[in-house]
Every structure is written in structure tokens, then in C-alpha cells.
Amino acid sequence: MVKLTIDGQAVEAREGQSVLHAALDGGIYIPHLCDHPDLEAKGGCRLCSVTVNGGQIPVPACTTIVEEGMVVDSRSESAEAVRRTSMELMLATHPADCTGCPKYGKCELQSIYQYMGVNGQDWRQKSRPVPTDEKNPLISHLFTRCIRCGRCIRACQDKRGVKVLEYIRDSSGVHAGVPEGKSLADAGCRFCGACIEVCPTGSIMDAVGIMGKHQSYADDVVPCRAECPAHIDIPAYIRAVREGRPGDAHAIIREKVPFPLVLGHICNHLCETGCKRTELNDPMGIRNLKRFAVEHDTEQAWKSKGFQKPRTDKRVAVIGSGPCGLTAAYYLNKLGHDVTVLEKRPQLGGPMTSGIPGYRLPLEGVMEEIRYIIDSGVKYEVNREVDNAAALRADYDAVLVAVGVSKGRKLPLPGAELPQVHTAMDVLADSRAEADLSCLGQTVCVIGAGSVGYDVARSLVRSGMTVNLACIEQADKILADKDDQEEGAQEGVNLFPGRSFEEIEAADGKVTGLRVHTVLSSTYDRATGKVTEVAEEGSQMVIPCDSVVFATGQHTGLQDYADFGIELNSRGYPVMDGFKTSEDGIFAAGDAITGISFVIKAIQQGREVTAEIDRYLGGDGQIDEALVERAANPYIGQAEGFAALPRVEQELRDASERTADNMDVYHTYTCEQAQCESSRCLQCDLRLQFQRVKLWNEYGGDNG
Amino acid sequence: MNDKLLKLSETQCPVDELLRYVRSHRCLDCGKCVFGYEGAAQLELTLTDITMKKSRSTDLAQLTKVCRYMREQSLCDDGVELGDTALAVFEQYGDEFAAHVAKKGCKAGVCKSFVTYHILADRCVGCGDCVDECEDDAILGKKKFIHVIDQDECTQCGKCLSACEEDAIVKAGAVKPRCPAKPIPCKR
Ligand SMILES: Cc1cc2nc3c(=O)[nH]c(=O)nc-3n(C[C@H](O)[C@H](O)[C@H](O)COP(=O)(O)OP(=O)(O)OC[C@H]3O[C@@H](n4cnc5c(N)ncnc54)[C@H](O)[C@@H]3O)c2cc1C
Ligand code: SF4
Ligand code: SF4
Ligand code: SF4
Ligand code: SF4
Ligand code: SF4
Ligand code: FES
Numbered sequence: 001m002v003k004l005t006i007d008g009q010a011v012e013a014r015e016g017q018s019v020l021h022a023a024l025d026g027g028i029y030i031p032h033l034c035d036h037p038d039l040e041a042k043g044g045c046r047l048c049s050v051t052v053n054g055g056q057i058p059v060p061a062c063t064t065i066v067e068e069g070m071v072v073d074s075r076s077e078s079a080e081a082v083r084r085t086s087m088e089l090m091l092a093t094h095p096a097d098c099t100g101c102p103k104y105g106k107c108e109l110q111s112i113y114q115y116m117g118v119n120g121q122d123w124r125q126k127s128r129p130v131p132t133d134e135k136n137p138l139i140s141h142l143f144t145r146c147i148r149c150g151r152c153i154r155a156c157q158d159k160r161g162v163k164v165l166e167y168i169r170d171s172s173g174v175h176a177g178v179p180e181g182k183s184l185a186d187a188g189c190r191f192c193g194a195c196i197e198v199c200p201t202g203s204i205m206d207a208v209g210i211m212g213k214h215q216s217y218a219d220d221v222v223p224c225r226a227e228c229p230a231h232i233d234i235p236a237y238i239r240a241v242r243e244g245r246p247g248d249a250h251a252i253i254r255e256k257v258p259f260p261l262v263l264g265h266i267c268n269h270l271c272e273t274g275c276k277r278t279e280l281n282d283p284m285g286i287r288n289l290k291r292f293a294v295e296h297d298t299e300q301a302w303k304s305k306g307f308q309k310p311r312t313d314k315r316v317a318v319i320g321s322g323p324c325g326l327t328a329a330y331y332l333n334k335l336g337h338d339v340t341v342l343e344k345r346p347q348l349g350g351p352m353t354s355g356i357p358g359y360r361l362p363l364e365g366v367m368e369e370i371r372y373i374i375d376s377g378v379k380y381e382v383n384r385e386v387d388n389a390a391a392l393r394a395d396y397d398a399v400l401v402a403v404g405v406s407k408g409r410k411l412p413l414p415g416a417e418l419p420q421v422h423t424a425m426d427v428l429a430d431s432r433a434e435a436d437l438s439c440l441g442q443t444v445c446v447i448g449a450g451s452v453g454y455d456v457a458r459s460l461v462r463s464g465m466t467v468n469l470a471c472i473e474q475a476d477k478i479l480a481d482k483d484d485q486e487e488g489a490q491e492g493v494n495l496f497p498g499r500s501f502e503e504i505e506a507a508d509g510k511v512t513g514l515r516v517h518t519v520l521s522s523t524y525d526r527a528t529g530k531v532t533e534v535a536e537e538g539s540q541m542v543i544p545c546d547s548v549v550f551a552t553g554q555h556t557g558l559q560d561y562a563d564f565g566i567e568l569n570s571r572g573y574p575v576m577d578g579f580k581t582s583e584d585g586i587f588a589a590g591d592a593i594t595g596i597s598f599v600i601k602a603i604q605q606g607r608e609v610t611a612e613i614d615r616y617l618g619g620d621g622q623i624d625e626a627l628v629e630r631a632a633n634p635y636i637g638q639a640e641g642f643a644a645l646p647r648v649e650q651e652l653r654d655a656s657e658r659t660a661d662n663m664d665v666y667h668t669y670t671c672e673q674a675q676c677e678s679s680r681c682l683q684c685d686l687r688l689q690f691q692r693v694k695l696w697n698e699y700g701g702d703n704g
Numbered sequence: 705m706n707d708k709l710l711k712l713s714e715t716q717c718p719v720d721e722l723l724r725y726v727r728s729h730r731c732l733d734c735g736k737c738v739f740g741y742e743g744a745a746q747l748e749l750t751l752t753d754i755t756m757k758k759s760r761s762t763d764l765a766q767l768t769k770v771c772r773y774m775r776e777q778s779l780c781d782d783g784v785e786l787g788d789t790a791l792a793v794f795e796q797y798g799d800e801f802a803a804h805v806a807k808k809g810c811k812a813g814v815c816k817s818f819v820t821y822h823i824l825a826d827r828c829v830g831c832g833d834c835v836d837e838c839e840d841d842a843i844l845g846k847k848k849f850i851h852v853i854d855q856d857e858c859t860q861c862g863k864c865l866s867a868c869e870e871d872a873i874v875k876a877g878a879v880k881p882r883c884p885a886k887p888i889p890c891k892r
Contacts, residue, residue, distance in 0.1 A: 043737075044737040046739065085773055086739065086773075089742035090738055092746070093742065093745060123766065148735040148736065148738075150736060167734070173732075173735070
């Protein structure tokens with residue numbers, strides 16, 4: 001430690017520290033602009049001028065290193081004069097009005113000149129207009145406001161090693177910029193945002209519309225992580241994959257979810273919708289990289305990490321073993337509670353094991369992730385249907401209702417009660433269990449072309465049946481995603497879009513066909529549940545079939561019980577207050593309260609309800625854990641053709657090959673593909689490593 | 705320090721020469737420090753105004769101030785040198801700078817705004833060639849009359865100078881030739 005005096009105050013500084021940072025760390029504000037705590041000090045602006053040991057000629061505090069016994073005066077007349085003149089000179093050529101500037105209120109320059117109370121009016125005034133450049137993705141350049149501090153240049157050159165930005169001399173004068181008038185992409189920019197982060201003025205900004213979409217600054221900067229419902233640290237795991245550390249990647253994912261492999265296959269990847277890469281070309285293959293990481297983790301080092309709290313004497317019953325129930329069970333057990341999962345089906349997992357078909361999600365993978373939860377100490381009973389949640393309170397301190405929406409719904413068509421008419425939930429469960437499906441006959445009509453409808457249709461194609469898939473939506477409004485539609489068509493699913501259903505026809509009590517007519521348009525009123533349609537005249541037809549499967553929605557099934565013990569609304573969903581039901585100690589979460597959703601959403605619900613239950617049981621609700629240390633090298637260097645790197649897709653197996661079995665239709669990334677794909681990431685999180693420069697009003701003392 | 709600027713000939717104006725020196729100076733291409741770059745920019749802007757008869761009374765004091773800071777606070781020797789040179793030029797040619805700022809004139813006759821054009825009465829033959837050349841209609845007189853330049857209209861473009869085959873048109877700095885106020889008939 002070095003002891004010195006700054007403005008009459010005793011200050012302790014680190015060996016080699018600058019006088020400026022010794023002062024700032026000691027709570028003494030000295031104006032500074034070209035200095036940034038994470039960049040090499042240059043001494044260009046002289047706002048930090050101080051006199052040392054009674055000397056007359058001011059020196060920049062940012063480039064002056066502390067010495068034992070030094071006496072520093074930032075308020076001396078000569079230092080103040082240099083500082084004022086420098087600021088006046090800068091302002092003389094800076095746009096006069098801050099109010100139209102996007103940085104207004106967050107600008108370091110504005111903050112300092114207001115603090116100093118100076119203007120540039122004693123000098124010749126001149127603007128140095130540079131056309132605003134908003135043609136680059138993600139980054140806006142407004143160099144009319146550049147004050148040539150060089151922070152962006154130092155960040156891009158020294159911190160990132162990308163070396164895109166330079167001092168540019170053009171007819172307007174000198175400013176930061178990209179040489180030779182190139183676009184950022186052509187110059188090799190990696191869109192890391194470091195330049196935006198360090199620019200003290202409104203010269204380099206996030207492009208219009210990029211910020212302000214999320215709750216926090218960090219969320220805006222790293223939208224993939226913000227938009228993942230479980231907030232998995234996506235840039236960190238992509239980095240681990242790129243650096244050849246799939247085990248670390250798996251651990252990072254595990255910090256937030258106990259079903260990485262499931263998600264790597266079938267997650268609806270909201271994260272990709274937020275990905276900033278989309279502004280350059282296509283989003284990152286975040287989900288596919290997840291699958292790659294899990295499949296290539298040979299060490300499973302995460303298993304020995306993470307918390308396990310001492311046992312409490314509390315017992316919790318979890319009704320339903322879908323992703324929500326199992327996630328809650330996993331974390332509640334880690335919190336020390338005694339957890340029992342009660343599942344009505346013969347196996348655990350909900351749709352993960354009895355709904356989603358094997359060609360999308362391999363059963364062994366799901367089972368392994370479920371087994372880990374069970375082996376960690378969670379008790380379970382299968383074939384145990386709970387018909388009254390309140391009754392369980394006699395044996396358990398808390399009950400979680402995580403029953404999902406497991407009951408299929410039929411439309412009220414004439415013939416719907418025939419024995420050859422089924423729900424998708426039942427057929428998918430049988431199909432997944434490899435049960436006998438001969439009761440369906442040779443030709444099947446599936447009603448409803450959402451993702452569940454496609455799951456049934458494509459499963460039955462694999463059982464050798466002829467499948468007709470009919471829905472009321474017009475062909476361009478089909479609910480299932482594009483991959484499902486394309487791959488289903490390739491596999492031979494016959495689509496009948498824009499059809500309204502009249503009757504299931506039968507002879508001798510056996511289904512013979514589905515009578516439909518074509519609709520030109522239809523509208524669905526969410527509030528009343530009513531469909532209004534415009535029918536095409538004379539379009540009636542019968543689609544011949546031996547059986548009909550309804551994929552037209554699900555419900556909780558709770559209203560079918562005489563008294564489930566908690567208050568339900570008219571649609572059979574628990575009446576909720578957050579995660580609390582009407583009964584003390586009975587909680588509900590997952591699809592059972594949100595309606596049909598997605599696995600990742602159900603997992604996040606499971607995490608959140610865990611915290612709530614733990615607090616109810618006297619705990620602190622803390623389930624965050626770090627399973628691997630983070631270390632991100634900010635020196636990303638140059639990468640040829642970076643902006644244009646194309647998205648790598650998983651290889652799709654041939655249609656004929658993939659209908660011959662029920663195996664995954666996609667091959668996982670090869671190591672090379674994973675390397676290519678992970679290298680496309682902009683590493684949006686890196687810029688958060690920069691310290692934020694504090695403005696004068698954030699320092700204590702009498703600086704005003 | 706640039707010594708050449710301290711050894712100017714009669715036909716060189718120190719304000720103009722310093723301005724040229726500033727305009728070609730490295731500091732204006734660099735921008736890495738405030739005193740070097742903005743100091744050079746103030747020198748350029750202010751000296752330009754001075755040569756154009758648009759100076760303010762505070763100009764010399766302000767330039768002296770900024771040059772002292774350039775000498776003291778520039779990031780590299782280039783800015784120090786420029787401040788140093790400018791201060792030396794101010795000192796050596798103080799009278800010339802003062803004359804410019806007081807809008808009295810440019811002794812060397814270099815600064816266009818201070819230069820006036822005149823038609824010498826004893827040389828003009830009243831041909832009228834100069835009238836055709838002047839785009840600002842600043843030349844008065846008809847054929848066989850001694851032509852006169854209306855100083856209020858003249859923009860000092862100098863085009864008339866080469867139009868006159870009799871070399872009757874001349875430039876003048878601080879000392880002006882005697883000329884008629886209005887066209888009068890030619891004696892020649
Ligand atoms: C066919 C199909 C395909 C899907 N595809 C995808 C996909 O690709 N991607 C995606 O993200 N999501 C998909 N989903 C949605 C996803 O599976 C659900 O959002 C998620 O499983 C909901 O989790 P949960 O735990 O809340 O409920 P569920 O997973 O539904 O679990 C509820 C569990 O409770 C059991 N249960 C119900 N009532 C009782 C009772 N009274 N007593 C005991 N046990 C009971 C059920 O048998 C079930 O096991 C799909 C769903 C289906 C049906
Ligand atoms: S960059 Fe800062 S000082 Fe300049 S106009 Fe914007 S807010 Fe004002
Ligand atoms: S590489 Fe990063 S720091 Fe450099 S210009 Fe691009 S976004 Fe800015
Ligand atoms: S763009 Fe911003 S960071 Fe870069 S030199 Fe200009 S003011 Fe400084
Ligand atoms: S580029 Fe990478 S860090 Fe940025 S949003 Fe996309 S996945 Fe996330
Ligand atoms: S003094 Fe040096 S660093 Fe400063 S502007 Fe001039 S040449 Fe650049
Ligand atoms: S902050 Fe020290 S010279 Fe700019």
C-alpha cells in the first residue's frame with residue numbers, strides 16, 4: 001500500500017495505481033473522460049489535471065502513478081484552469097444541444113460539463129458533422145458527437161484484438177470510425193458491443209430498438225439469456241462448447257434445469273427468438289448446441305458439485321411427474337425436504353415419456369435424467385392417481401399440484417363416442433409404450449394440426465398406417481411449426497386443411513369415415529370458445545377411415561373428481577394466488593395453472609414454486625447454484641468472414657429411412673459442426689465485463 | 705519550433721503564413737489530445753477569421769492562452785511545437801497581428817480581404833474590357849472614360865487585373881494610390 005494525500009485527505013493506494021483511481025477509490029471525485037478503468041490510460045483530455053507536491057504545472061492524474069507521501073491537489077488554480085479550458089475547447093466543436101441526443105442523461109461528457117458549469121462560448125464554435133450511419137446491424141454510429149477520447153478504439157484494439165476501429169480523418173475532421181468507409185461487417189467487426197459499452201458520449205450506440213425490451217440493462221445486452229424462461233447462461237455454455245469443454249457446458253445448463261437432454265431435443269427455444277445474431281443473418285442454434293453438449297459430456301463433473309442442504313423434518317407430496325413436478329421434487333429434495341412424487345401413469349415423466357414421440361425425443365435420454373432425480377433421494381409411487389389433494393395434507397406438510405393438462409378433449413361431434421374414436425394423449429401414450437395399436441385399423445383421421453396433431457400423425461405413419469390430418473385452419477395458418485409440417489409431408493402425412501367437421505360416420509358400430517366440408521375462412525373467439533366459419537358450397541366430402549383421433553386440446557381433468565379438495569374455476573383449473581391454491585399448504589404450478597405450455601416453462605414454474613414452498617416450510621427459498629467457474633477471455637481476436645458465417649443445421653435423416661424406425665430424425669451435430677456453430681456467437685455477455693464509469697453525483701462527500 | 709516563420713520576407717504576411725502552417729500541421733490529422741487538436745482547430749478558425757477581416761478584439765489574448773496550453777499540455781511534441789511556434793510568431797510580428805485585428809490592413813498585401821483594387825487614372829484608356837470581366841458590376845465608367853472601382857461592391861476577386869491590357873489595374877495593401885472618385889473623361 002502507498003500512502004498519499006489527495007485534496008487534503010489521506011488516501012491509501014495500490015502500488016502502481018494511478019493518482020486518478022487512487023482518488024476515485026477513496027471517494028474523491030476528479031473529472032475524467034478519456035480514462036476508462038479497464039483501458040490503458042492515455043492522458044489525452046486533461047480533465048483529470050492535478051498539481052503534485054506544490055508544483056505549478058498540472059499533470060494528468062490518470063497517467064501519474066502514486067508515490068509514497070505524494071501531495072496531490074485537484075483543486076489548485078492552475079489545474080482547474082487547464083481542466084476548464086480543455087472542456088471549453090471540447091464543447092466549442094460539440095453539438096450545442098443535448099436534448100436531441102440518444103445519450104441524453106447517461107452521457108459522461110454532459111455530466112462533467114454540467115458539474116463544471118462551463119461552455120465553449122469564448123471560443124470559435126464549429127460543428128464537425130458526420131453523417132449518422134444506421135446501416136450496420138446492432139450498432140449505430142453518430143460520430144458528429146465523437147470527442148476523440150479513443151476509448152472505443154482501445155477497447156476494439158487492445159481488449160478485443162479485433163482492430164476494426166481507428167481514428168479517421170475526413171473533411172469534417174478527426175473522429176473514431178471504420179477505415180476506408182467500410183461497413184462494420186466488411187471490416188471484420190465481431191459485434192461484441194465493447195465500443196458501445198465504453199463510449200462516454202452518444203457516438204456509438206446500440207441500434208434503435210435493441211435496448212429497452214427487457215427489465216434490466218444486462219437482459220437487454222444478453223437477450224438470449226433473458227428470454228430463456230429459466231435464464232440459462234447461454235453465452236457461457238456456447239463458449240464452453242466452442243472451447244471444447246462440453247462437460248462445462250452441460251454443468252452450466254444444469255445450474256438452471258434438471259432436463260438438459262430433453263430440452264436439447266424438444267425445447268421451443270424462445271432464446272433463439274431473442275438472439276442478436278438474427279440481426280446479422282440467422283439466430284444461433286442454441287438448442288442444438290445444448291444437445292451436443294449433453295451428449296458429449298463424458299465426465300459428468302457437475303454431479304459432484306451443487307448444494308445439498310441438511311435434511312429437514314418436512315414432507316412434501318408432488319402430484320404429477322411431468323417436468324414441473326420432477327423439477328420441484330429435485331430441488332425440494334436438495335433443500336432437505338422429504339419428497340414423494342405421486343403419478344397416475346405407470347411411468348414417471350408426463351409427456352416426456354408418454355406423449356412426445358421417440359423420433360423427437362429418445363426415451364433412454366429422458367429416463368437417464370429422471371433416474372438421476374430419483375437416485376438423488378426423491379421417493380415416488382406410480383399408478384397412484386390422487387383424487388383429493390387436501391386429503392394428502394394429513395401426511396404431508398405441503399402438497400404441490402403439478403398435474404399438467406393430461407386429459408385429451410374430443411369435439412362434440414356425432415359419433416365421437418364410438419369405440420374407434422380416441423384422444424391424442426391416449427394414442428401417443430400407447431404408441432410410446434409400444435402397445436398394440438391395431439384397434440386403430442389401417443387408415444386414421446387425426447383432427448387438429450397443432451404440434452400434438454403432428455406428433456400423432458407422424459407416429460402412426462411410423463406404425464405403417466395411412467394418416468389423414470385435418471384441421472379447420474387454412475394451410476398458411478397451421479399451428480404446428482414449419483419443420484413439423486415439412487417433415488410430416490415428406491413422411492406421407494395427408495393434410496386436409498381448412499375443413500370443418502360434421503360427423504364421424506359409422507356402419508355396424510364401426511367407424512367408416514369422417515364427413516367434412518371446406519371452409520373459406522374461420523375465426524375463433526377466445527372468450528366464448530365459439531368458431532364462426534364461411535363454408536364453401538358443395539364441398540362436402542367423406543374422408544374414409546377406420547378410426548379417428550382428436551388432437552383438439554387437453555384439460556386438467558380435475559373437475560372429473562368428486563372433490564379434488566381445492567377450489568377450481570369453471571374450466572377445471574385451480575383458482576390461484578401466485579403459486580398458492582385456495583388451501584393453505586397446497587400449491588400448484590406448471591401446465592395445471594398456465595394451460596398447455598412448454599417443458600422449459602414448466603421447469604421454470606417448478607423452480608419458482610420450489611422457492612415458494614421452501615419459504616412456506618421455513619427455508620430461504622435459495623436454489624441457485626454454481627456448478628462451474630466462469631472464465632471468459634475477452635480477447636476474441638479476428639475471425640475471417642465472421643458476420644456472414646451461416647447457421648449450421650443438424651442433419652435431417654432421409655424421409656424413407658426415418659419412417660422405418662422411431663429414432664431421432666436429426667443427427668446430433670458433429671464436433672466440427674458444433675465448433676462452427678458455437679463460433680458464430682457474438683458473445684453478447686462479454687461487454688458486461690466492463691466496469692461502469694461512475695458519474696460525479698455517485699461519489700460521496702462534498703463534490704458538488 | 706519552425707524558424708522559417710520568423711524569417712518572412714516583405715511579401716509574406718505572418719498571419720497568412722502561420723495559418724498555412726497550422727492547416728498542414730499533423731495535429732489536425734491526429735486528434736488524440738484535446739489541446740493539440742482543438743488548439744490547432746482554434747488557431748485555424750481564428751486565424752482564418754483574422755485574415756478575412758472578421759476578427760474579434762479578444763482573439764489575440766485567446767490564441768495566446770490556448771498556445772501556452774498547447775505548449776504545456778499537449779500529449780506529444782507536435783502540439784508543443786505548434787504552440788511554441790505560434791507564440792514566437794505572435795511576438796515577432798505583434799504589430800502585423802495588431803493591424804489585422806484592428807482591421808487596418810495587411811502590409812504584405814496577401815490577405816485578400818484587406819487588399820483593394822484600383823484603376824490608375826494615368827494608364828486607363830477607357831476601353832471597358834474590365835467592365836465585361838467583373839461579375840459583381842463593381843466597375844463604373846463608359847467608353848473613353850477613366851474607369852473607377854466601387855469599393856463597396858468589389859469582392860476582391862481579382863479578375864479585372866488580367867483583363868486590362870494597359871496594366872492600369874493594381875492591387876494595394878496598406879498604401880492606396882490616388883484615384884478619381886467618379887469616372888471622368890479620358891485624357892489619352
Ligand atoms: C404430445 C405433446 C407434445 C409436446 N411437445 C412439446 C415440445 O416439443 N416441446 C415442449 O417444450 N413442450 C412440448 N409439450 C408440452 C409439455 O410437455 C408440457 O408443457 C409440459 O410437460 C408440462 O409440464 P407439467 O409438469 O406442468 O405437466 P405434465 O408434464 O403434463 O405432467 C403432469 C403429470 O401429472 C400426471 N397426473 C395428472 N393427473 C394426476 C392425478 N390426479 N394424480 C396423479 N398424477 C396425475 C400426469 O399423468 C402427468 O404425468 C408437448 C405436450 C404434448 C402433450
Ligand atoms: S454526446 Fe453527450 S454531451 Fe454530446 S450531445 Fe449527446 S448528451 Fe450532449
Ligand atoms: S469488434 Fe466489437 S469493439 Fe470492435 S467495432 Fe465491432 S463491436 Fe465494436
Ligand atoms: S466514438 Fe465514443 S469512445 Fe470512440 S473516440 Fe468517439 S467519443 Fe470516444
Ligand atoms: S449471439 Fe450469442 S450471446 Fe448473443 S444473443 Fe445470440 S446466443 Fe446470446
Ligand atoms: S499534440 Fe500530438 S497527440 Fe495531440 S493532437 Fe497533436 S499530434 Fe496528436
Ligand atoms: S482522464 Fe486523464 S487525461 Fe483524460
